[in-house]
Amino acid sequence: xxxxxxxxxxxxxxxxxxxxxxxxxxxxxxxxxxxxxxxxxxxxxxxxxxxxxxxxxxxxxxxxxxxxxxxxxxxxxxxxxxxxxxxxxxxxxxxxxxxxxxxxxxxxxxxxxxxxxxxxxxxxxxxxxxxxxxxxxxxxxxxxxxxxxxxxxxxxxxxxxxxxxxxxxxxxxxxxxxxxxxxxxxxxxxxxxxxxxxxxxxxxxxxxxxxxxxxxxxxxxxxxxxxxxxxxxxxxxxxxxxxxxxxxxxxxxxxxxxxxxxxxxxxxxxxxxxxxxxxxxxxxxxxxxxxxxxxxxxxxxxxxxxxxxxxxxxxxxxxxxxxxxxxxxxxxxxx
Numbered sequence: 001x002x003x004x005x006x007x008x009x010x011x012x013x014x015x016x017x018x019x020x021x022x023x024x025x026x027x028x029x030x031x032x033x034x035x036x037x038x039x040x041x042x043x044x045x046x047x048x049x050x051x052x053x054x055x056x057x058x059x060x061x062x063x064x065x066x067x068x069x070x071x072x073x074x075x076x077x078x079x080x081x082x083x084x085x086x087x088x089x090x091x092x093x094x095x096x097x098x099x100x101x102x103x104x105x106x107x108x109x110x111x112x113x114x115x116x117x118x119x120x121x122x123x124x125x126x127x128x129x130x131x132x133x134x135x136x137x138x139x140x141x142x143x144x145x146x147x148x149x150x151x152x153x154x155x156x157x158x159x160x161x162x163x164x165x166x167x168x169x170x171x172x173x174x175x176x177x178x179x180x181x182x183x184x185x186x187x188x189x190x191x192x193x194x195x196x197x198x199x200x201x202x203x204x205x206x207x208x209x210x211x212x213x214x215x216x217x218x219x220x221x222x223x224x225x226x227x228x229x230x231x232x233x234x235x236x237x238x239x240x241x242x243x244x245x246x247x248x249x250x251x252x253x254x255x256x257x258x259x260x261x262x263x264x265x266x267x268x269x270x271x272x273x274x275x276x277x278x279x280x281x282x283x284x285x286x287x288x289x290x291x292x293x294x295x296x297x298x299x300x301x302x303x304x305x306x307x308x309x310x311x312x313x314x315x316x317x318x319x320x321x322x323x324x325x326x327x328x329x330x331x332x333x334x335x
Contacts, residue, residue, distance in 0.1 A: 092328035104265040107232035117288035118157040135160040136189040141240025141275040144229030145200035146186040152204040154262040154285040164275040168243035240272030256281040257309040266320040267306035
């Protein structure tokens, strides 16, 4: 395929074998942002240095200092309007359920076995209220390289605060530029260590080094992205790529919570909506073998995926169609 050929044209390079040494206590600060109070590392941040990879070239170009204009054209900037043109139109309107489930299921099939099961036993607390996640991920659902990181988080049974950065973002992209220097995705902030990273390959290797209990990423997780990582983006016709024009400009006071795992066909559809509405949320990855099933059953009395908790309204619900309807009704501007 032409698009896959284009993807192969970008150079690949390996991430460094070692990451910066960790400090026992790195103070963090709370910064007021358009989406509320976010916890960022102090100035003592560490960045894993590596040669430019496919992430740099295909995702979002660096921003020229002082101008805010892209330094180079972005592959996704070209792909985005094409996908939206041939895509599903207004995301808030009633959808063809058969088509939605079919394309999302084929997307999941293309990415098997990654993002479906947990490979380690996590030491993370399941009490998200008392112990919120210390990982912050800035990404957008349709990006193949952001998907790579989410697959790794499912495998590691990690929860994270997700700050969607769709094209046309009114909040989170600017935050990334301010703390990282450029609008490039995915971008990870680990408040446990003070480390902040661009580059999906670097992020995955860092996560496994830090939280993998001595294990490496499963075979093919890193290498397969340029081969089949684009399939969900194409099949879903750009869902989860751009901000919906009627999304409310102000973020809710509290983070929503979503029980999901990366390769679940129904959860993908919900994550796309959260991205298009630019709603920050806590992502609880509940892949096969996850320790978080206890929390899910406590919340929902079942193991149904996806499952949404909105502390702003008190709503708790499963069924992706009901969740979609709720999100667009609650977090859309009046027409």
